[in-house]
Amino acid sequence: MSKLRFRVVEAAFNKKAIDVPTPSELPSEFFASKVFNREKMFKYLPGEAFAKLSESIEDGVLLDHETADAVATGMKKWAIEMGATHYTHWFHPLTEGTAEKHDAFADPDGKGGMIEKFSGKLLIQQEPDASSFPSGGIRNTFEARGYTAWDPSSPAFIIADTLCIPTIFISYTGESLDYKAPLLKALEAVNKAAVDVCHYFNPDVKKVVAYLGWEQEYFLVDAGLYSARPDLLLTGRTLMGHESSKNQQLEDHYFGAIPTRVLEYMKELEIEALKLGIPLKTRHNEVAPNQFELAPVFEECNLSNDHNLMVMALMRKLSRKHGFRVLLHEKPFKGVNGSGKHNNWSLGTNTGILLMAPGKTPEENLRFITFVVNVLKAVYKHNALLKASIASASNAHRLGANEAPPAIISSFLGTQVSAVLERLENTDANEVVVAGKQGLKLDVARIPEILLDNTDRNRTSPFAFTGNRFEFRAVGSEANCAAAMLVLNAAVAEQLKLFKAEVDEKIAAGKAPFAAIIEVLRKDIKESKAIHFDGNGYSEEWKAEAEKRGLDCETSVPLIIDAYLREESVKMFESTGVMTHKELEARNEVKWEMYTKKVQIEARVLGDLAMNHIIPMATRYQSSLIDNVYKMRDLFPADKAATLSAKNLEIIEDIANHISYIKEKVDELVEARKVANKIECEREKAIAYHDTIFPMLDKIRYHIDKLELVVDDEIWSLPKYRELLFIR
Ligand code: ADP
Ligand code: MG
Numbered sequence: 188m189s190k191l192r193f194r195v196v197e198a199a200f201n202k203k204a205i206d207v208p209t210p211s212e213l214p215s216e217f218f219a220s221k222v223f224n225r226e227k228m229f230k231y232l233p234g235e236a237f238a239k240l241s242e243s244i245e246d247g248v249l250l251d252h253e254t255a256d257a258v259a260t261g262m263k264k265w266a267i268e269m270g271a272t273h274y275t276h277w278f279h280p281l282t283e284g285t286a287e288k289h290d291a292f293a294d295p296d297g298k299g300g301m302i303e304k305f306s307g308k309l310l311i312q313q314e315p316d317a318s319s320f321p322s323g324g325i326r327n328t329f330e331a332r333g334y335t336a337w338d339p340s341s342p343a344f345i346i347a348d349t350l351c352i353p354t355i356f357i358s359y360t361g362e363s364l365d366y367k368a369p370l371l372k373a374l375e376a377v378n379k380a381a382v383d384v385c386h387y388f389n390p391d392v393k394k395v396v397a398y399l400g401w402e403q404e405y406f407l408v409d410a411g412l413y414s415a416r417p418d419l420l421l422t423g424r425t426l427m428g429h430e431s432s433k434n435q436q437l438e439d440h441y442f443g444a445i446p447t448r449v450l451e452y453m454k455e456l457e458i459e460a461l462k463l464g465i466p467l468k469t470r471h472n473e474v475a476p477n478q479f480e481l482a483p484v485f486e487e488c489n490l491s492n493d494h495n496l497m498v499m500a501l502m503r504k505l506s507r508k509h510g511f512r513v514l515l516h517e518k519p520f521k522g523v524n525g526s527g528k529h530n531n532w533s534l535g536t537n538t539g540i541l542l543m544a545p546g547k548t549p550e551e552n553l554r555f556i557t558f559v560v561n562v563l564k565a566v567y568k569h570n571a572l573l574k575a576s577i578a579s580a581s582n583a584h585r586l587g588a589n590e591a592p593p594a595i596i597s598s599f600l601g602t603q604v605s606a607v608l609e610r611l612e613n614t615d616a617n618e619v620v621v622a623g624k625q626g627l628k629l630d631v632a633r634i635p636e637i638l639l640d641n642t643d644r645n646r647t648s649p650f651a652f653t654g655n656r657f658e659f660r661a662v663g664s665e666a667n668c669a670a671a672m673l674v675l676n677a678a679v680a681e682q683l684k685l686f687k688a689e690v691d692e693k694i695a696a697g698k699a700p701f702a703a704i705i706e707v708l709r710k711d712i713k714e715s716k717a718i719h720f721d722g723n724g725y726s727e728e729w730k731a732e733a734e735k736r737g738l739d740c741e742t743s744v745p746l747i748i749d750a751y752l753r754e755e756s757v758k759m760f761e762s763t764g765v766m767t768h769k770e771l772e773a774r775n776e777v778k779w780e781m782y783t784k785k786v787q788i789e790a791r792v793l794g795d796l797a798m799n800h801i802i803p804m805a806t807r808y809q810s811s812l813i814d815n816v817y818k819m820r821d822l823f824p825a826d827k828a829a830t831l832s833a834k835n836l837e838i839i840e841d842i843a844n845h846i847s848y849i850k851e852k853v854d855e856l857v858e859a860r861k862v863a864n865k866i867e868c869e870r871e872k873a874i875a876y877h878d879t880i881f882p883m884l885d886k887i888r889y890h891i892d893k894l895e896l897v898v899d900d901e902i903w904s905l906p907k908y909r910e911l912l913f914i915r
Pocket of ligand 2: 402529658
C-alpha cells in the first residue's frame with residue numbers, strides 16, 4: 188500500500204465512534220422543540236393573529252400586514268429565547284439542496300445602539316441577490332431581482348443560531364425559480380380536483396391532502412478516504428476503481444448489524460431531526476456495503492419535502508462531525524447498488540380517509556377504484572413526463588441497471604387489484620346493477636378481505652401500488668422530491684378534472700351517478716392498460732413489450748427532458764395552473780445546462796486524474812519492471828534471461844498499451860469538449876455531452892481499472908473500493 192493510502196486507511200480503521208449521549212428527555216418531549224409550530228404560535232401570538240395565521244395555513248388565506256407584523260414579533264421573541272441571532276429566508280433553487288442568506292436580527296437603533304428587529308415585511312418577502320441562481324434566462328442578470336415569499340404552510344425552524352423561514356422563490360414578473368412554488372400550485376390543483384370527485388361519494392369532504400413518505404438511501408464513506416479520492420470529492424462518485432473481490436454478493440449487509448460508528452451517527456441524526464419536527468421512524472442497512480436507509484412517517488407533501496431537504500442538509504453536516512462523508516449521489520460506486528429515494532404517495536381527505544385504500548362498503552370501494560384508475564390514467568398519459576421528472580445526469584447511472592426501476596415507467600397493481608379492474612372492465616354494463624346507493628352488483632365490496640394479505644410486492648416496478656398508496660421508486664437519492672411530486676400531483680389533478688367532466692356529462696344526459704362513474708372507469712381502464720405491468724421490470728422482454736405498448740423508452744437524459752415541452756405536458760401544466768409554457772422552457776434550459784455541467788466536470792476530473800495520478804503511477808511501476816528485466820540480463824545468460832523475463836515483458840507491454848490508450852482518449856476527450864462547448868443551444872450541447880463525451884468516460888475508466896489490477900499496490904495512492912466500502 189502506498190504511504191499516503193496506508194495512512195488514511197489506518198486512520199479510518201482506528202477511528203473511534205463518537206459517543207452521542209442519550210437525551211434525558213424522551214423523543215416525545217423534545218420533538219419539534221426547534222419548530223415554530225401550532226403550540227408555539229398559540230403561546231407567542233396574540234389570539235387574533237393566531238386565528239388568522241391558522242386560517243392562512245389551512246385555507247391559504249392571505250395575511251394582512253398587521254397580522255404579519257404580529258406573527259413576526261412572536262416568532263422573533265421565540266427565536267431569540269431559543270438563542271437565535273439571525274434569520275433567513277430558506278428556499279429551494281433549481282440547483283440541488285437549499286439556499287439561504289442570513290441577516291442578523293440586530294439593527295442600529297439610530298441612537299448609537301442596536302435593537303433586535305424583525306417585521307412582518309421582512310417575514311413575508313425579501314429580495315436576495317439572486318442573480319447567481321439558475322433561472323434559464325427568465326431573470327436577466329441586469330434585473331437581478333427575484334424575491335422570496337413566505338410559505339406559511341411549512342413552519343419556521345431553527346438551525347444553530349438562525350431562524351429559517353421556508354419560502355418560495357419567484358422572479359420579479361412572477362415566474363417560479365424554485366421547486367416549492369410549482370409544488371404548492373400542484374398540491375392546490377389536486378386538492379380542488381380530488382375534492383370535486385370525492386363529492387360523488389361524500390359531500391362532506393372539504394379538503395384533499397397529498398401525502399409523501401420518502402425513504403432516503405445513502406452511503407457513508409470515511410472522511411479521510413474520501414478526501415484522498417479527488418473524484419468523489421469533486422463529482423460525488425468514483426470515476427474509477429476496480430470492483431472489490433467481495434462486494435454485495437453475499438447479501439450480508441442488508442438488515443445486518445449496524446456498525447457502532449454509523450449507529451452513533453444515525454443516533455445523532457435522529458435526535459437532531461426529531462428536534463426539527465421530522466418524524467424519523469426507521470433506519471437500516473441497505474443492500475450494498477456501507478449503504479443505509481432512513482425513513483420518516485409520511486406527512487403532507489410540501490412539509491415532507493421540506494423535511495427531506497432538511498434531513499439531507501443534516502446528514503451532510505453530521506457526517507463530517509462523525510468522521511464520515513455522506514454520499515447522496517445515485518451511483519457512487521460501479522458494480523454496487525446505487526441509491527434511490529422511494530416516494531410513497533397518496534391522497535387523503537380532511538375526513539380522515541385515504542383515497543387509495545379500499546374501504547368497507549361498495550361506495551367506498553368504488554371510490555377507491557375511481558382514484559386508482561385515475562392515477563393509472565394520469566401516469567399512463569404522462570409516463571414520459573414522469574420519467575423526465577426524475578431524470579438527471581446522476582440518476583441516469585442507476586436507472587435501467589438491474590437494481591433500480593427501469594428507464595420505462597409502468598405501474599404494478601398486484602393480483603387483487605388487477606383482478607378487480609379486470610372484472611370491472613369485462614362486466615357487461617347491463618350487469619352492473621346500480622340500485623340506489625347500495626346496489627352495486629360488482630364484487631368491489633369484497634376487496635378489503637383479500638387485500639389484507641396483499642403480500643405480493645414487486646421491487647422491479649417504478650410505480651407500484653402498495654396497499655394504500657403508490658410508491659414512485661425511480662426518484663434519485665439526491666433529488667428534490669418536489670420535481671417528481673409536482674408532476675405527479677398536477678397530472679392526477681388534470682386527470683381527475685377530465686374524469687369529472689365526463690361523468691357529469693353522462694349524469695346530465697340522465698345516467699345515475701354511480702353508473703356514469705362505472706362507465707367512464709371502464710373506458711379509462713381500457714385506455715390506460717399499457718401502463719399496467721405486474722411482471723419483471725428488469726427483463727429484456729419487458730423492454731420490447733413496452734416499446735410495443737407505446738410507452739416511452741428513451742434513455743438519453745437530454746432527450747427525456749424534452750417531455751416537459753410536449754404539447755400534452757404544456758397543456759397539463761397550464762390547465763392546472765402549475766406552470767406556464769415560458770416557465771417550462773426556462774426550466775428545461777436549466778436542466779440541460781445542469782446536465783452538461785455535471786458531465787463536463789466529470790470529464791475534466793477524469794482527464795486530470797488519468798494524467799497526473801494514473802499514468803505517473805503506472806509508469807513508475809513499469810520502470811521498475813524494465814529495470815528488473817535489464818538486471819536479469821546482467822545476471823543470467825541472454826536466452827535464460829529472456830525466458831525468465833517473459834512475463835514481466837508482457838506486463839510492461841500491457842501497461843504501455845493501457846497508457847497509450849488512456850492518453851489518446853484523454854486527448855480526444857479534451858477535443859470533444861472543445862467542440863461541444865462551442866454549441867450555443869443548451870439542448871444541443873447537452874445532447875453532445877451525452878452522445879459523445881459521456882461514453883468516453885467509461886472507456887477510459889476501463890483501462891484505468893485494468894491498471895489498478897496490475898500496478899504494484901505500494902505505488903497505488905488512491906483508496907480502492909475494498910477500502911472505501913468496507914471500512915468501519
Ligand atoms: P418499505 O417496505 O417500502 O421499505 P417502509 O415501511 O420502510 O416501506 O416505508 C414506507 C414509507 O411510506 C414510510 O415513509 C411511510 O410513512 C410511508 N407511507 C405509509 N403509508 C403511506 C401513505 N398512505 N401515503 C404516503 N406514504 C405512506
Ligand atoms: Mg419502499
